[in-house]
Amino acid sequence: MGFIHPYERPNSYIGRTLPRSRAMRAVAGRGRYTDDITLPRTLHAAFVRSPYAHAKILNIETAAAKAADGVKLVMTGAELAEMCTGPWVGTLTVFDKMKAEPQYPMAVDRACWHGEAVVMVVAETRAQAEDAGELVTIDYEELPVVIRKEKAILPDSPVIHPNLGDNIAWEKTLGTGDVDKAFAEADHVLEETFEFGRHTAVSLEPRIVLADYDPGTEHLTIHTSSQCPHMIETVFARTLGVPEHKVRIIAPDVGGSFGLKIHTFGDEVAATAAAIKLARPVKFVADRLESFVSDIHARENRVHAKIGVMNDGTLVAAEIDDLSGVGAYSQFPRTSVFEANQILHITFGPYKHKNYRAKATVAYLNAVPTSQYRAVGHPIGITVAEHMMDWAADVTGLDPFDIRRKNVMEDDSYPQIIGSGLPMKDLSHQACLEKLFGLMNYEELRAEQAEFRKKGIYRGIGLASFIKGTAPSPVGFYGAGGARIAAQDATTVKLEPAGGVIVALGVTDQGQGVDTVMEQIAAAAIGCSMDMVRAISGDTDATPYGGGTYASRATAIGGEATYQAALDLRREILHMAGILLQTDAEELDIVDGNVVDFGSTEARIPLSEIGRIGHFQLGELPNDYQPILSHTRRYRLQDSPYIYTNGIHGAYVEVDVDTGWIKHLKHWVVEDCGRIINPQLADEQIRGGCVQGLGGALYEHCIYDDAGQLQNGTMADYVTPMAYEMPDIEVGHVETPTSESELGAKGAGESGTGAAPGVMMNAVNDAIKGLTSGRVTEQPIAPEVVLKALGKI
Amino acid sequence: MKAPKFSYTRATSVEHALELLDTHGDGGRILAGGQSLMPTLNMRLSQPDMLIDINGLDDLKGISLDGDTVCIGALTRHVEVMNSDIVAEHLPLIAEAMPYVAHVAIRNRGTIGGSVALADPAAEMPACILALGATLVVQGSAGKREIPVEEFFHGLFETARADNELLVEIRIPSQKGDKVSVFLELARRHGDFAIAGIAAYGSVSGDTVTDMRLVYFASEDKPTIGANASAALNGKNWSDETKEAVNTALESDLEPMANLHGSAAMKMHLQKVLTGRAMDTAVVRASGAGGAA
Numbered sequence A: 001m002g003f004i005h006p007y008e009r010p011n012s013y014i015g016r017t018l019p020r021s022r023a024m025r026a027v028a029g030r031g032r033y034t035d036d037i038t039l040p041r042t043l044h045a046a047f048v049r050s051p052y053a054h055a056k057i058l059n060i061e062t063a064a065a066k067a068a069d070g071v072k073l074v075m076t077g078a079e080l081a082e083m084c085t086g087p088w089v090g091t092l093t094v095f096d097k098m099k100a101e102p103q104y105p106m107a108v109d110r111a112c113w114h115g116e117a118v119v120m121v122v123a124e125t126r127a128q129a130e131d132a133g134e135l136v137t138i139d140y141e142e143l144p145v146v147i148r149k150e151k152a153i154l155p156d157s158p159v160i161h162p163n164l165g166d167n168i169a170w171e172k173t174l175g176t177g178d179v180d181k182a183f184a185e186a187d188h189v190l191e192e193t194f195e196f197g198r199h200t201a202v203s204l205e206p207r208i209v210l211a212d213y214d215p216g217t218e219h220l221t222i223h224t225s226s227q228c229p230h231m232i233e234t235v236f237a238r239t240l241g242v243p244e245h246k247v248r249i250i251a252p253d254v255g256g257s258f259g260l261k262i263h264t265f266g267d268e269v270a271a272t273a274a275a276i277k278l279a280r281p282v283k284f285v286a287d288r289l290e291s292f293v294s295d296i297h298a299r300e301n302r303v304h305a306k307i308g309v310m311n312d313g314t315l316v317a318a319e320i321d322d323l324s325g326v327g328a329y330s331q332f333p334r335t336s337v338f339e340a341n342q343i344l345h346i347t348f349g350p351y352k353h354k355n356y357r358a359k360a361t362v363a364y365l366n367a368v369p370t371s372q373y374r375a376v377g378h379p380i381g382i383t384v385a386e387h388m389m390d391w392a393a394d395v396t397g398l399d400p401f402d403i404r405r406k407n408v409m410e411d412d413s414y415p416q417i418i419g420s421g422l423p424m425k426d427l428s429h430q431a432c433l434e435k436l437f438g439l440m441n442y443e444e445l446r447a448e449q450a451e452f453r454k455k456g457i458y459r460g461i462g463l464a465s466f467i468k469g470t471a472p473s474p475v476g477f478y479g480a481g482g483a484r485i486a487a488q489d490a491t492t493v494k495l496e497p498a499g500g501v502i503v504a505l506g507v508t509d510q511g512q513g514v515d516t517v518m519e520q521i522a523a524a525a526i527g528c529s530m531d532m533v534r535a536i537s538g539d540t541d542a543t544p545y546g547g548g549t550y551a552s553r554a555t556a557i558g559g560e561a562t563y564q565a566a567l568d569l570r571r572e573i574l575h576m577a578g579i580l581l582q583t584d585a586e587e588l589d590i591v592d593g594n595v596v597d598f599g600s601t602e603a604r605i606p607l608s609e610i611g612r613i614g615h616f617q618l619g620e621l622p623n624d625y626q627p628i629l630s631h632t633r634r635y636r637l638q639d640s641p642y643i644y645t646n647g648i649h650g651a652y653v654e655v656d657v658d659t660g661w662i663k664h665l666k667h668w669v670v671e672d673c674g675r676i677i678n679p680q681l682a683d684e685q686i687r688g689g690c691v692q693g694l695g696g697a698l699y700e701h702c703i704y705d706d707a708g709q710l711q712n713g714t715m716a717d718y719v720t721p722m723a724y725e726m727p728d729i730e731v732g733h734v735e736t737p738t739s740e741s742e743l744g745a746k747g748a749g750e751s752g753t754g755a756a757p758g759v760m761m762n763a764v765n766d767a768i769k770g771l772t773s774g775r776v777t778e779q780p781i782a783p784e785v786v787l788k789a790l791g792k793i
Numbered sequence B: 001m002k003a004p005k006f007s008y009t010r011a012t013s014v015e016h017a018l019e020l021l022d023t024h025g026d027g028g029r030i031l032a033g034g035q036s037l038m039p040t041l042n043m044r045l046s047q048p049d050m051l052i053d054i055n056g057l058d059d060l061k062g063i064s065l066d067g068d069t070v071c072i073g074a075l076t077r078h079v080e081v082m083n084s085d086i087v088a089e090h091l092p093l094i095a096e097a098m099p100y101v102a103h104v105a106i107r108n109r110g111t112i113g114g115s116v117a118l119a120d121p122a123a124e125m126p127a128c129i130l131a132l133g134a135t136l137v138v139q140g141s142a143g144k145r146e147i148p149v150e151e152f153f154h155g156l157f158e159t160a161r162a163d164n165e166l167l168v169e170i171r172i173p174s175q176k177g178d179k180v181s182v183f184l185e186l187a188r189r190h191g192d193f194a195i196a197g198i199a200a201y202g203s204v205s206g207d208t209v210t211d212m213r214l215v216y217f218a219s220e221d222k223p224t225i226g227a228n229a230s231a232a233l234n235g236k237n238w239s240d241e242t243k244e245a246v247n248t249a250l251e252s253d254l255e256p257m258a259n260l261h262g263s264a265a266m267k268m269h270l271q272k273v274l275t276g277r278a279m280d281t282a283v284v285r286a287s288g289a290g291g292a293a
């Protein structure tokens, strides 16, 4: 008698593929995105944006725009600043000596990047607002532009924010061991410099707000496409001086987010301020062109790496020096230095070496602010480390699999601290490696590659091992760092009168199926069928305060909160049933929505009776017993800064060595996200993540000219991956539940993205090996990059 | 973004469309498939006063055979050209190129006339009709005139068509049975505008190449006949030596424009690679091994 873990029960919903509960409506075209919602008397905002990367605003003439058809409000950055409680400062106390310039939602007296919002126009229609925007005249005085990170850090560079003294946002070094000694003793020391091109999220649904202020109740309701409704509630409330409990954020369907939608954007705050000022709903949708110059960018890095290797392939030391080019400001409230910080911590993370030194320098540029985007920092650190490992394999005559077999941390060696100081546990590098070896049919693949080479067809095989930080704790960065961003999360599980269960989530669903996963967890934990459970997410009036969905945390953190809350409800139901049935609760169980005798499936009392009695017929219960049919549990990590996950990618490509074109033939991933709740959704997270990583590896690049003008801010010029070019992606899992929680789930959302660029670079270099002494060390790996490595141009 | 205000008229006849073009001068703009025009309006890159919609003009639609000439109405959709038996039989070069033109949804609306009138330097159809020696029929209120394709394309989005003229028809000589054609292009992704491309049409008998016209697109400001390269090729056997001579000659034919997807040097390199591959294919096709196309 007693308790069987819900995931251990036969036919448990935990571990079962089920369709996403929102899928039917999405495929029927009935998705409800923010732009599908129109409130009566809605006005529309459009923005006049800076055409210059850096310019003083001398004068703004708005009279003609104010007089234009349909216009209700023209607001400058200075006027908006007066409605704000103060500027944002994008620092966290954990980033020692980090510097950031205070920032208002729109430019006040200076525009600092091409595309920064300068004037807002609000009119009856979006077209009228755009027409009137063309009537605003702004006199600018151009200022020196800082756009190349290598130059930005030089003493003679112009300084973007004179108050900061220079353009350096943050510098950090860390490490362990005696790196210099290890290099001196190493049989081989290899050094290389890597370039990573800045790119951006390109969510299918752009950023959007629909803000509605009711002056009668002083309530502010904002519909918005957000991953973090509670954080946005806090930021908007505090910025605009509206009491937080009077703000409601509703995030209906969200059409992709990838980290883009965990940030604060000035234009969204401006539109909300307009709604307050005009006491009418105001909608702002970032169109595709302004998305390119106002959505956060990411990953503009140059990394110098050095490793020491012994003849037998043992990695003895590693060093990296990263230079990140962020934007004109540090993005509030998460900062723009997180990427660099992640790179320092995770690079060479799978390996046992004990000598590690890493340095980061983060430079401000007159460009769109960068910040967290799916797999923050990991694609860079993993590409660097895995390239160096393949090169070391080459130099020592080892197979790429063997050099990893030799150097990865053993599966039975945890807990361990890696070179960057991060604690690791519950990882499975060895198991993942061997599983991938089998999945790829590696030896046959190598033979096939050799056969093709004889025919002048150049195919390459790449590998990339990785660790991925998921589900951060409140002692790491947020919370502890001073930002009002929850790293805990909460779920309320309620029994309704008819026996249905409502699961109200602090975490959110952006199409990846979080709602469904939580319904599975709750149904399994309670013991009822899925169709008796409904999840609610994305409404701060209906859900407990939580962090939302970022850093692969929804299932790992929110899942445990849901699991515990559902177990609480289950205990309450059993307790109440015990009283009603005059049986010891310990002797009872819940199966298929019925309370049964433990070990039996025969219904003694259905949940619908529990609900009915618990809500309406309390007279049937003793006077001193008030059943609690709504349970909230919160969960936070306690011992670790993150729940680390691990895995390995494999790739098989063909390179046209005359043109530099790459055909991606096949991609494999084996990863360990702990206990898997819904295998198909986990697989699709990995696949989607891979494609996103491959986008950065092969195509995506925000290109700035020397004047700081974004050169390719349209979908015609900014190249994203499309289905035709993407290979089949085979996914395998090793399941090592995390010991941090009872449910044992780790994050899965970013593991595809993190290692995809590195495995692609390795596969390309493998394909051209022997044809040239050059190697590809730059992303995106455009045809020109390949041709240059081949010495053809 | 939203397009700026414009007026719109659905033309009821070719004459009506021409009358509107005359009335609105510079401010009038023909709307065919809209696949290039509408994005420029929405991005506020062009602000015409009057859109003259020719989609109702059935006279401008369709593909027919007039003796040895294939006549394609300007308003014929890409998809119709792609699926046409006449084109497949008589213009294998165009049949081969059509799948490279954009994506299904765009081909369903976009027109061959729009493509040719727009004269995007990276577009496939202008290069193909130049290789095949087509004639463009344009019509103004004063009447029709025929322009040989060699005189039609002037530069980036520039053609011999006057602002108040409508492109009404493209007349393309049927490909001769004893000639071969090859179309090749390189684009970052399937369906993108090309970075480099070639359309070749001529004879190969045995290994000897004659009458070969090599047309390059995407690297230049307009589809460009590689006159020197063709001269270095014609009358020769296709060999490594010829290939080298053709590649050298090509350097005096082309002046590639650098863009975001490649430097001038890279595009020159790619055009040489494509030339070699096109001729390799032409030789195979002429020998019958590669099928008729």
Ligand SMILES: Cc1cc2nc3c(=O)[nH]c(=O)nc-3n(C[C@H](O)[C@H](O)[C@H](O)COP(=O)(O)OP(=O)(O)OC[C@H]3O[C@@H](n4cnc5c(N)ncnc54)[C@H](O)[C@@H]3O)c2cc1C
Pocket: B029, B030, B031, B032, B033, B034, B035, B036, B037, B038, B074, B075, B100, B101, B102, B103, B106, B109, B110, B111, B112, B113, B114, B115, B117, B118, B120, B122, B123, B124, B125, B165, B166, B167, B168, B191, B192, B193, B194
């Ligand atoms: C995503 C995307 C990818 C694309 N990729 C390719 C590609 O790979 N290759 C390619 O070739 N094209 C590509 N296109 C363009 C597409 O083929 C267009 O349809 C074509 O270039 C224009 O044809 P249209 O009928 O749509 O013309 P519209 O957009 O209606 O008109 C284009 C211009 O031509 C003028 N015009 C149109 N018809 C006439 C006429 N009969 N007489 C005089 N003037 C006229 C118009 O006034 C306008 O200035 C792409 C388009 C998109 C949106």
